[in-house]
Structures are given as C-alpha cells and as structure tokens.
Amino acid sequence: MAKIIVVTSGKGGVGKTTSSAAIGTGLALAGHKTVIVDFDIGLRNLDLIMGCERRVVYDFVNVINGEANLKQTLIKDKRTDNLFILPASQTRDKDALTREGVEKVLNELAKDFDFIICDSPAGIESGAMMALYFADEAVVVTNPEVSSVRDSDRILGMLSSKSRRAEQGLEGIKEHLLLTRYNPERVEKGEMLSVEDVKEILAIELVGVIPESQAVLNASNSGQPVILDKDSDAGQAYLDTIKRLLGEQVPFRFLTVEKKGFIKRIFGG
Amino acid sequence: MSLLDYFRSTKKNTANTAKERLQIIVAHERKRRNGPDYLPQLERDILEVIRKYVDIPADQIAVSLEQRGDQISVLELNVTFPDDKR
Numbered sequence: 001m002a003k004i005i006v007v008t009s010g011k012g013g014v015g016k017t018t019s020s021a022a023i024g025t026g027l028a029l030a031g032h033k034t035v036i037v038d039f040d041i042g043l044r045n046l047d048l049i050m051g052c053e054r055r056v057v058y059d060f061v062n063v064i065n066g067e068a069n070l071k072q073t074l075i076k077d078k079r080t081d082n083l084f085i086l087p088a089s090q091t092r093d094k095d096a097l098t099r100e101g102v103e104k105v106l107n108e109l110a111k112d113f114d115f116i117i118c119d120s121p122a123g124i125e126s127g128a129m130m131a132l133y134f135a136d137e138a139v140v141v142t143n144p145e146v147s148s149v150r151d152s153d154r155i156l157g158m159l160s161s162k163s164r165r166a167e168q169g170l171e172g173i174k175e176h177l178l179l180t181r182y183n184p185e186r187v188e189k190g191e192m193l194s195v196e197d198v199k200e201i202l203a204i205e206l207v208g209v210i211p212e213s214q215a216v217l218n219a220s221n222s223g224q225p226v227i228l229d230k231d232s233d234a235g236q237a238y239l240d241t242i243k244r245l246l247g248e249q250v251p252f253r254f255l256t257v258e259k260k261g262f263i264k265r266i267f268g269g
Numbered sequence: 270m271s272l273l274d275y276f277r278s279t280k281k282n283t284a285n286t287a288k289e290r291l292q293i294i295v296a297h298e299r300k301r302r303n304g305p306d307y308l309p310q311l312e313r314d315i316l317e318v319i320r321k322y323v324d325i326p327a328d329q330i331a332v333s334l335e336q337r338g339d340q341i342s343v344l345e346l347n348v349t350f351p352d353d354k355r
Contacts, residue, residue, distance in 0.1 A: 146287050153295045157302045190282035197288045201295055 002110035005117050005245075006135035006173075008159075010151030012122030014143045015180040018216060019238075020119035021049045022227040023139065026242035028083035029227075032114040035074065037105075038088035039131035040121035041096055047087045050077065051223025061089035064101035070108055079228065084113075097130045106134050124158060134164050137174040139207065139245075143181045144193040149201055152177075156202065176207035178241065183212045184257045195255060208241030210234050211254040304334050315346065323350060 007020040017040075024036035038046035041061065047053040052075045058068035063086075070086075077083035086109075089096060109116050120131035132138060138159050142152040159173045160166055166173075179198055186192035199206055210216075215232030219225060227242075229235040233254050240250045312332040319325060331347040 146291055149291050150294060150298075153298065157299070161302075187284070190284045193284050193287055193291075197284065201288070201291050 002113050003115050003137065004106065004110075004135050005115060005137045005139060006120055006132045007117060007139045007141060008120040008128065008132055008155050009122065009141040009148070010124065010128075010155040011143075011148045014141050014148050015210070015216075016122070016141050017045050017049050017119055018220065018226065019139065019141050019178060019180065019210075020046060020117050021225040022235075022238040023242065023245070024085075024115070024117045025077070025080050025083060025225040026227045026238055027115045027117075027245075028077070028080045030242060030246060031082065033082045033112065034115040034117065035084040035086055035109055035113045036117040036119060037086040037109075038119050039097070039127055040088050040119065041094070041127055042088075042090060042092055043121065044088040044090055046085060046119050047075075048223060049220055050085050050225065052077070052085055052087075053223070056087045059087045059089040060105070061091055061096045063105055064096070064098065070105070079224075094126060097127060099130065099133065102130050103134065124154065128155075129158070129162060132159055132163055132173075135159075135173050136165075137176065137245075139176045139178050140202070140204065141178050141180055142198060142202070144179060144183075144187070144195075144198055146193075149193070149198055152202055156204065175204045176245070177202055177204045178208045178210070179206070180210040181212045182209050182254070184255055188257055195252075206252075207244050208237060209252055209255060210237045210241070300336065308332060308334060319348060325349070325351060 005023070007016050007023065009016050020036055024034050028034045036046060036050070037060065038044055040046070044059070047056050055075050058073040060073075062068040063070055063073050074084040074086055077085065106116060118131045118135065121127040132155075140152050140155060142148050156175060159175060163173055165171065177199065179195060182195070183192055187194045195206065195209055211233050213232060213234035215229050215234045216226050219229055226232065226234050227238040230239070237254055240253065243250045312330065315332065316327060316330050319330070325348065329349040333345045335343045335345060337343055
C-alpha cells in the first residue's frame with residue numbers, strides 16, 4: 001500500500017519544493033519506489049529543482065484529461081534509482097485539477113509506488129486543498145518566523161478538517177513539523193524563534209530542522225536536490241529527516257552554534 | 270557572546286515578542302476554527318431578516334461566537350447600516 005505524504009505550509013517561499021525534492025530523493029535512496037507529484041498548477045517548479053525541466057513532455061493535467069498516460073508522463077530521475085517526477089501543468093485554468101481526476105491518478109500511482117510525495121502550492125486555494133486531501137501523512141514546512149508559523153497553524157486546521165481522512169472519519173493525518181532556514185546564531189541572540197518555541201506553538205511532532213544554508217541555493221542553481229550534497233549541513237539534516245520519517249530515532253543536529261575558540265569568543269566574529 | 274556584545278546587550282529580545290504574539294493569535298484563530306458549523310448559516314439567516322427591512326450588503330454584518338470561561342458563550346452581532354437608511 002502506497003503512503004501519500006503531502007508537503008505543505010500555507011505560506012509561500014518557505015521551502016516546500018526544496019523539501020519535496022529532498023524527501024522524495026531521500027526515500028528513493030533508502031530503497032523505496034517514490035514519485036514526487038507537483039500540485040502547483042500554473043507555476044511548475046519541481047522540474048527545475050529536480051533538474052529535469054527539459055525532459056517534460058506531458059503533465060499532470062494531461063493525464064487527468066486522458067491526453068497522455070502515466071507511463072508517457074512520469075519522468076525517471078537520472079541520478080537516483082526508484083525515483084520519478086510527475087510535473088505540474090502550466091495551464092492558467094485553476095480548476096484543471098478535479099478531485100475525481102486527482103483520485104484516479106493517485107490510485108494508479110499507488111499500485112506501483114511505495115511513496116507518493118505531493119508538493120503543495122502555497123495558499124489555501126483549491127490546488128493546496130487538492131494536494132492535502134488524499135494524504136496519509138503531512139510534512140508541514142515552517143520557517144521560524146511569525147507569518148510562516150501562523151500559516152502553518154491554519155494548514156494544520158485544514159489537515160484535520162478538510163482531508164479525506166477527516167471527512168470519512170478515519171484516523172487523522174499524521175502531522176510532522178519540518179523547520180527550515182533555521183539559524184542557531186540568531187536564535188541564541190534572541191532574534192529568531194527557537195525550535196522549542198515553534199514546537200510549543202504548533203504542538204506537533206518535530207521531524208527535522210534544516211539549517212539556513214548556502215548549499216540550498218547552490219543545489220537549486222544546479223538542479224540537484226540538496227540531499228545529494230552529503231557534505232553539506234542541509235543535506236545531512238535532510239538525510240536525518242528521512243530516517244525519522246521512516247521511524248528511526250535520530251538525534252537532532254545543527255541546533256546550536258558551533259563552539260568558537262577562546263580568541264573568537266573574546267573578540268567576537 | 271563576545272565582549273563587545275556584552276556592552277551593547279540591552280537590545281530587546283524580539284524572538285520572545287514573536288512567540289507571545291503568535292501564542293495569542295493562534296489561540297484566537299483556533300477558537301474560531303472550532304466554532305459551530307451553523308454559524309455561517311445563522312449569519313445568512315440573520316442577514317436575510319434584516320434585509321426585509323433595510324437593504325444592506327452582505328459584508329456589513331459580522332457574527333461571532335465567543336467562549337467566555339467554561340459556562341458562557343456570547344453571540345456577538347455587528348451590523349453596519351448605510352448612512353441614508355437610518
């Protein structure tokens with residue numbers, strides 16, 4: 001039985017697509033057959049982050065409309081085995097995704113895949129609702145910043161009331177908090193909400209903390225999921241996150257400022 | 270913290286401010302989210318009744334249900350009448 005995981009946030013620009021790409025790749029690296037589905041109709045970007053933008057022929061909406069089949073549409077990742085991408089359409093028609101259409105495609109994917117990662121668009125419009133509707137688990141991507149935390153809380157409300165599991169009275173969606181762009185230095189100075197602060201406000205289980213890192217921009221510049229940059233802090237933090245998603249207990253890293261030498265501590269810098 | 274920082278460390282801790290503000294607004298919004306499902310319908314019905322007498326646009330009416338303590342819920346109704354209809 002395939003597990004459907006939505007990567008969502010409410011607010012835009014917090015790292016949903018970066019995280020979807022990293023999580024999908026990480027699960028595939030762990031040996032699970034995984035597909036990442038871009039639900040951001042009209043603003044396709046997962047293809048660019050995954051570095052397969054020039055290989056898009058058909059898209060999600062084509063499959064729903066019966067203009068292409070899944071086999072023609074899925075893009076096989078060239079670096080990672082077991083990994084496929086279903087690109088979003090560039091259509092401006094906001095209602096191109098119907099619930100029946102999405103359900104049909106997800107059911108078909110579920111026959112073949114272990115994990116279906118739904119990369120949600122920002123906002124709480126139909127696209128975002130569609131991305132979370134069929135989910136079994138949710139990764140709520142949050143920045144340690146007021147508007148992001150508030151929007152995440154809105155999305156948590158949607159997950160518990162507007163999803164298939166809620167409507168059918170099934171066991172609720174399993175919610176995970178993924179804190180991204182975390183800067184321990186600013187937290188220590190009292191300029192940024194801490195992991196504990198955000199955990200306390202949102203009151204859901206923490207699955208990962210990704211430090212603010214140059215590696216993320218480098219990765220998106222070159223179309224490589226950052227999790228493949230195994231020497232980078234962000235890459236390692238995503239690898240830890242995957243282990244936790246799969247049920248392993250892993251201590252959190254990159255939560256504190258690296259200890260400085262004596263001289264630096266006296267003079268700063 | 271460096272020695273330099275030590276002498277200018279009277280700066281306000283904005284993270285605490287953020288946390289306090291978030292706790293308040295999130296609690297408030299959760300309360301509304303958990304409000305009864307009939308509230309929007311109630312709002313429409315009240316609007317219809319008022320419209321029998323005065324023609325007001327839909328956005329000029331606000332209904333909210335507030336929980337005050339364990340025992341009391343207060344239904345608050347706010348209707349803005351247009352100037353010429355008073």
